[in-house]
Amino acid sequence: MSYKRVLIKFSGEALSGSAGYGIDTSILNYIADEIKKVVETDVEVAIVIGGGNIIRGVDTSKDGVISRSSADHMGMLATVINGIALQEAIEKKGVHVRLQTAIQMDKVAEPFIIRRAIRHFEKKRVVIFAGGTGNPFFTTDTGATLRGIQISADIVIKATKVDGVYDKDPKKYPDAKKLYKLTYDEALNDNIKVMDETAITLAKDNKMPILVCDMFKENNLVDIIKNGNLANCSIVGG
Numbered sequence: 001m002s003y004k005r006v007l008i009k010f011s012g013e014a015l016s017g018s019a020g021y022g023i024d025t026s027i028l029n030y031i032a033d034e035i036k037k038v039v040e041t042d043v044e045v046a047i048v049i050g051g052g053n054i055i056r057g058v059d060t061s062k063d064g065v066i067s068r069s070s071a072d073h074m075g076m077l078a079t080v081i082n083g084i085a086l087q088e089a090i091e092k093k094g095v096h097v098r099l100q101t102a103i104q105m106d107k108v109a110e111p112f113i114i115r116r117a118i119r120h121f122e123k124k125r126v127v128i129f130a131g132g133t134g135n136p137f138f139t140t141d142t143g144a145t146l147r148g149i150q151i152s153a154d155i156v157i158k159a160t161k162v163d164g165v166y167d168k169d170p171k172k173y174p175d176a177k178k179l180y181k182l183t184y185d186e187a188l189n190d191n192i193k194v195m196d197e198t199a200i201t202l203a204k205d206n207k208m209p210i211l212v213c214d215m216f217k218e219n220n221l222v223d224i225i226k227n228g229n230l231a232n233c234s235i236v237g238g
Helices: 013-019 025-039 068-091 114-122 140-150 197-205 220-227
Strands: 005-010 044-049 097-101 126-130 155-160 210-214 233-236
Touching: 005 025, 005 140, 013 025, 025 044, 025 068, 025 220, 044 068, 044 114, 044 140, 068 097, 068 126, 097 114, 114 126, 126 140, 140 155, 140 197, 155 220, 197 210, 210 220
Parallel strands: 005 044, 005 155, 044 126, 097 126, 155 210
Antiparallel strands: 210 233
């Protein structure tokens, strides 16, 4: 494997650490270190980050007080907060980075413009895409797949708390089996949680491979991207 450009998706929940809410700056610093290692291998890096450490639209709207559309827009704003934080952390590592948002807010970030993003890659800058797709009813997983396709990334990497995809929850079932390689159709099975159905279908239609790996294993990202070591991950459609 040889990747020139990758899109890495981080969940917002991962930023909260043991607190379960907000931003744990030690985790933020760790992620920035891991991103710097990838950049130093001369690979172009894009990032999408979720907002679940601050608010989740589907949960906020479940009792009907706040509509799903409004709750999802609140979630998009949460991803911008996380994007600003991650931009700061990466910059402090001496890496050039730009934040683009699907919802225009020019006081804090650039608007999402594909050609501008590509130009940033050419200048060896990391680009963080926040604000999801800019529309309610879509997850940040779908936003990550969409942005990966739009920027012609070689692969979308979903950095999670587990080392790949299992046939059932490994935290609940000790006999859970790891699935190192899956087809898109296998990834759409109800018991296999890779990404939501829209994200997987979008990846399938555009032949975009998705890799799921453990973000908390130090050097794992660079080992996968540069060395092709797939021992600590699973791949869909690759």
